[in-house]
Amino acid sequence: MIPAIHRPYGDGVTGPTLRNLDLNLLPTLDALLRERNVTRAAERLGLSQPAVSAALGRLRRHFGDELLHRTGNQYELTTLAQQLRAPIELALAGVHRVFDASPLFEAATSERTFRLMMSDYATAVFGERVVRRFAEIAPHVRLALRQAEPEFVDNAAENLRTVDGVVLPHGFLTDIPFTDLFDDTWVCVVSRDNDRVGDELTMADVAALPWVVMWDLPTAFAPAARQLSMLGIEPRVEVTADSFLALPFLVAGTQRITVLQARLAHRLAPTAGVRLLPCPWDAVPVKEGFWWHPSHRRDPAHEWLRRTLEELGRELAEDPPPPL
Structure with missing residues (x-):
């Protein structure tokens, strides 16, 4: 659970917009914005529908906005709700990074979740090696693989804060740390x-x-x-x-x-x-790399992730496709 917080304004008076705000509302808001449906959001969170309905009521009061409004037989996001999608994803990623932080990383026992973006090509030819190696040496680590879309790459410098990295060919990103993986033709x-x-x-x-x-x-x-x-x-x-x-x-x-x-x-x-x-x-030729946000640089878990991906990339490079 994420604890409730109070944050004083500069004059020392607790701000009314954050008084008694429960940060557990963040994942609920994220689920509601993704699912656009209270029942599906409850299923996603593993909560009851009344609990999510009550949370939606609190969120509506906080923002002074309906967030979800009915259009025919379905719900649509309000303009404010649409604007909140990216900040909510970024906020949740930051919270998870804070509580995932550790001075040491033990792959064999860690239950950390690594969130990686990659194309369906990279998932097919490289992702399979990743999941096999993780099963061998980090059996409790979870992987969340998502399709790398143009919208993500367009604002990669900011979007990379929400994931552990993206597998992408050279030529699309600049001024972002990367680790070379493998080549293809x-x-x-x-x-x-x-x-x-x-x-x-x-x-x-x-x-x-x-x-x-x-x-x-x-x-x-x-x-x-x-x-x-x-x-x-x-x-x-x-x-x-x-x-x-x-x-x-x-x-x-x-x-x-x-x-x-x-x-x-x-x-x-x-x-x-x-x-x-x-x-x-x-x-x-194709030169695939793993691109990541500078904030991950000294994270022991992320250092392990980069070393492991680099090792797997070298192994893949030693197994070239057959000649035509």
Whole structure:
């Protein structure tokens, strides 16, 4: 439980807005903003619905705002509630970091939760090694893995306060501490029955065939595909997606083409019914790193996390994908 607090204003008088404020309302508010439903929030918190309803009443009185308002058969967030989502996540992360702090970290007995952001690609090729190693040497440690989204990367300097770090390729973040993990290469992916492509892919094919791409945003794109613009080729994009794992399945049975990281492509090709071909240009390699907020620098648990991820990255680097 988080204790109730009183905080005096500068004149020494207890502020009316914080008098008897119970910080246990923070996780309740977070659940309500996420679920937008009292019943689901109660289930998320493991509390009774009346208890969460009562907490919502206290929160409404504190903020002087409805927070959740009914629209038809569902609840929507008020403007203030929408503004509170990011600060609440940041506040909870700070509270957890305070109470997780320890002068020592014993992996074998720790029950700490590490919150990591990574793409579905990184989860598939690197995350599996992480969960296996944690099961071996830190069996009580919990992992919370979340999809790294463009909105997170856009404001990474602040958002990294809410998690232990993000696995992301070089080229998106600057002036943020990082630990290098592993490299990968890009391959081109076409349908197994695509008769417009022979045994080799040409730049003429790249220019003529329709494309499936992974997003196409300033902080969300496949560098190998973006690189084509610098070579004077503007891919004819027919489909955009927000999942690397989906790309080969969106290519299968069509004339389309895409690029995919080699480690992932080799896993998915047999199931998706696609062929893998070398890129006919010098595609920039993938260099994955683990990026983290400077406030974690001297945290013994986070130091252990960084060392473990770096070790796993080296092991993955020693196991390259098969040649095409």
